[in-house]
Amino acid sequence: MTSLGGATMGTSWSARIVAPVSGLPEGIAEGIEAVLARIVAQMSQWEPDSDLSRFNRAAPGAWRSLPPEFNMVLAAALVVAERSGGAFDPAMGALAELWGFGASGRAGEVPDAGEMAEALRLGGRACVEFDPLLLRACRYGRAALDFSGIAKGYAVDTVAAYLRGLGLSDWLVEIGGELRGNGIKPDGQPWWVDFEAVPGSPLPPIRVALHGLAIATSGDYRRNFEVAGRRYAHTLDPRTGMPLDNGVASTTVLHGECMLADAWATALTVLGPEAGLALAEREGLAMHMVIREKAGMREILSSGLAAMLE
Structure with missing residues (x-):
């Protein structure tokens, strides 16, 4: 072995x-x-040039093409999000950043209540439009993808x-x-x-x-x-x-x-x-x-x- x-x-x-x-x-x-490098290049929020990071920087409302693997993971994540009533959400990256659990890694402070409310109101799966057949998605508001719970x-x-x-x-x-x-x-x-x-x-x-x-x-x-x-x-x-x-x-x-x-x-x-x-x-x-x-x-x-x- x-x-x-x-x-x-x-x-x-x-x-x-x-x-x-x-x-x-x-x-x-x-x-x-x-294999692992390919997934990191697509789905890591810690890599500024990853497909996920570029998606999160895209102008709200702008459609972006997704690699097939990225597309499949986002589709699966949204299914779990729906079936769990939102207990799982792949588009809460802005909220994770506020708490310091994102790419910035500044954990140690409790964020401002107003900032959290804004991240909730302008983020999450409701602010991501997804077209799995055409392998594309776009974001609105402060929606940011975070695949740390599935990648x-x-x-x-x-x-x-x-x-x-x-x-x-x-x-x-x-x-x-x-x-x-x-x-x-x-x-x-x-x-x-x-x-x-x-x-x-x-x-x-x-x-x-x-x-x-x-x-x-x-x-x-x-x-x-x-x-x-x-x-x-x-x-x-x-x-x-x-x-x-x-x-x-x-x-x-x-x-x-x-x-x-x-x-x-x-x-x-x-x-x-x-x-x-x-x-x-x-x-x-x-x-x-x-x-x-x-x-x-x-x-x-x-x-x-x-x-x-x-």
């Missing part, structure tokens, strides 16, 4: 690949790096597709904690992985086999800042403009596509325990949620996940 890895998207990537009898194709690591998952799927295209069937791909597995290891075992644990959680670990499955986790412990004794998590509620304060420490979703596992994990986290579980049941999602309470931490499992663990 060959292990490869590197840096991408402000984090790391890794791939564990079982070589066929004929051996691995030459240049496979470089091929993966090229890593898409990158995992794209690397997986690259490996399949090389005729490889047994591998585990990971980017920043999002994973997708296929086939089996050399010992005949599937790719067993543990759910990402909340730091300090006493809850027992959950282990699953990623056989044709992907897993993504949204956690409030990854990025945050504190002001006057109050902690502000990096996940924002697109409906209120505020960082989450609903007790959700983490949400993990298992799905056939890592892109959708990524987006749904964010949406369910925003919705919180009751509404999040209700949506997971309605969408048939395999979800695990950890809630912080005064008495400690408790976990919620959707029926889809509970059935998988039986």
